[in-house]
Amino acid sequence: MTSYFDEHDCEPTNPEEQYRQNALLELARSLMQGLDIDSGWMDASDWDQRLPPPASKTVVQNLPLHRITPQQADKGLKCPVCLLEFEEEETVREMPCKHLFHSSCILPWLGKTNSCPLCRFELPTDNPDYEEFKKDKQPKRDIGLLLATDAQLPSRT
Numbered sequence: 833m834t835s836y837f838d839e840h841d842c843e844p845t846n847p848e849e850q851y852r853q854n855a856l857l858e859l860a861r862s863l864m865q866g867l868d869i870d871s872g873w874m875d876a877s878d879w880d881q882r883l884p885p886p887a888s889k890t891v892v893q894n895l896p897l898h899r900i901t902p903q904q905a906d907k908g909l910k911c912p913v914c915l916l917e918f919e920e921e922e923t924v925r926e927m928p929c930k931h932l933f934h935s936s937c938i939l940p941w942l943g944k945t946n947s948c949p950l951c952r953f954e955l956p957t958d959n960p961d962y963e964e965f966k967k968d969k970q971p972k973r974d975i976g977l978l979l980a981t982d983a984q985l986p987s988r989t
């Protein structure tokens with residue numbers, strides 16, 4: 833999978849810049865502001881061309897809560913969606929990719945699509961078609977990684 837920065841041939845200068853240039857975060861922001869991203873948004877039949885389905889409800893309900901530590905607050909850790917700094921002791925949602933979001937920012941997003949708007953880490957969905965598609969697609973998408981790993985591993989006997 834090529835990242836935004838590969839395609840655009842530039843390095844992110846700082847995290848804030850990176851947040852602002854992220855199209856998914858833009859969408860997540862619109863959603864948080866009550867805009868419906870469904871209207872006119874990608875109607876192609878191919879999953880490659882549209883947003884994956886919503887994250888599984890059970891997974892979303894079980895996303896761990898994380899309490900912001902004084903260290904994190906000191907570092908000025910921000911919610912990538914609304915770009916507000918987290919307050920010390922504030923309780924936020926932690927994605928499996930370890931990214932932290934306000935519940936009010938990430939929950940509407942996960943009700944639309946299953947990926948972390950920051951790094952595109954995908955949560956499981958309740959959509960059997962999409963899960964099948966992911967299974968089919970996985971080997972192709974990770975082929976570079978697999979080749980690299982295979983080269984370093986002693987052959988299994």
Ligand SMILES: [Zn+2]
Pocket residue numbers: 911912913914915916933934937
């Ligand atoms: Zn937020």
Ligand SMILES: [Zn+2]
Pocket residue numbers: 927929930931948949950951952953
């Ligand atoms: Zn993430």
